[in-house]
Amino acid sequence: MRSLRLGLSVVGGLLLAVSAAAGPVVHTFSIVARDPKTGEMGVAVQSHWFSVGSVVTWGEAGVGVVATQSIIDPGYGPKGLDLMRRGVAAPDALKQLLAADTEREVRQLAMLDAQGRVSAFTGKLCIAEAGHQVGTQYSAQANIMANALVWPAMAQAFERTAGDLAERLLAALDAAQAAGGDLRGRQAAAILVVGPKSTGRPWAGADRIFDLRVEDNPEPLKELRRLVRLQRAYTHANHGDELVSQKKVDEALKEYAAAAALAPEIQELPFWQAITLVSVGREAQAIPILKKVLAKEPWWAELIPRLPAAGQLPNDPALIRRLTALKPK
Numbered sequence: 504m505r506s507l508r509l510g511l512s513v514v515g516g517l518l519l520a521v522s523a524a525a526g527p528v529v530h531t532f533s534i535v536a537r538d539p540k541t542g543e544m545g546v547a548v549q550s551h552w553f554s555v556g557s558v559v560t561w562g563e564a565g566v567g568v569v570a571t572q573s574i575i576d577p578g579y580g581p582k583g584l585d586l587m588r589r590g591v592a593a594p595d596a597l598k599q600l601l602a603a604d605t606e607r608e609v610r611q612l613a614m615l616d617a618q619g620r621v622s623a624f625t626g627k628l629c630i631a632e633a634g635h636q637v638g639t640q641y642s643a644q645a646n647i648m649a650n651a652l653v654w655p656a657m658a659q660a661f662e663r664t665a666g667d668l669a670e671r672l673l674a675a676l677d678a679a680q681a682a683g684g685d686l687r688g689r690q691a692a693a694i695l696v697v698g699p700k701s702t703g704r705p706w707a708g709a710d711r712i713f714d715l716r717v718e719d720n721p722e723p724l725k726e727l728r729r730l731v732r733l734q735r736a737y738t739h740a741n742h743g744d745e746l747v748s749q750k751k752v753d754e755a756l757k758e759y760a761a762a763a764a765l766a767p768e769i770q771e772l773p774f775w776q777a778i779t780l781v782s783v784g785r786e787a788q789a790i791p792i793l794k795k796v797l798a799k800e801p802w803w804a805e806l807i808p809r810l811p812a813a814g815q816l817p818n819d820p821a822l823i824r825r826l827t828a829l830k831p832k
Contacts, residue, residue, distance in 0.1 A: 532645035542699025556693020649683030
């Protein structure tokens with residue numbers, strides 16, 4: 504990523520040296536927020552900068568979220584989370600890190616903790632239009648925008664949008680773009696939503712509910728919404744599998760149906776739904792599902808004979824023949 508060359512700037516009579524180690528130039532708009540009903544916390548971003556989510560968005564279940572942008576120091580992410588993990592309120596954590604940063608005037612940051620305490624900072628050297636708006640358990644911030652309407656539009660959209668936290672974060676990003684967005688255009692976007700409490704297993708779905716990035720796309724927000732839709736579908740499918748393992752087949756079927764409705768273009772979801780049904784003795788329910796899958800993507804029939812050896816289907820040759828025979832001639 505591109506770093507700044509050594510430069511000198513004057514702010515309020517103070518000469519500042521911006522070193523090459525200052526970090527990549529990630530001008531962008533973002534929002535950090537907490538859902539008071541669920542306790543979920545999230546950060547979402549769009550920018551004309553490749554792979555923006557890899558450097559701007561930080562979060563940890565039960566701890567908080569951080570957005571670090573403009574001429575960034577990525578260390579604000581892990582350092583901010585570490586302070587909040589140790590019980591430091593987000594506004595105090597931000598103050599501590601800014602106080603130790605001699606190049607803070609080129610930064611733009613927002614931090615929010617698990618109690619909903621939030622704070623933001625826009626340095627005097629952030630490129631106009633730049634600013635932030637802090638509300639109840641959220642903050643919207645932006646720099647190098649087309650106009651100064653962007654971050655207020657984000658705040659208004661977040662406050663007025665119904666739905667879960669991910670939906671409200673996406674609405675804020677859409678509103679920012681509609682208000683003018685990044686002066687340079689669009690390239691990448693990301694969303695990170697973490698749970699209200701840590702499970703002790705940070706890789707678990709309950710800790711990271713959404714962790715999605717669009718690295719490079721002419722319509723990053725549209726693509727991000729598509730990925731969120733798919734994530735919702737796979738979450739339903741995974742829950743369905745869990746319910747089947749608990750012998751709650753009827754409840755599992757509802758989850759599978761929800762997954763299929765959200766992502767009708769993904770044939771693998773109903774394929775595994777059908778296989779699961781067969782494995783619990785509901786072949787009659789599985790057959791129409793499997794027929795539809797094989798009519799659209801017949802190659803799935805080649806996988807069926809391999810499943811008994813993996814413990815995914817009964818070792819019943821007659822059953823396997825019946826299932827593979829569903830493939831169109």
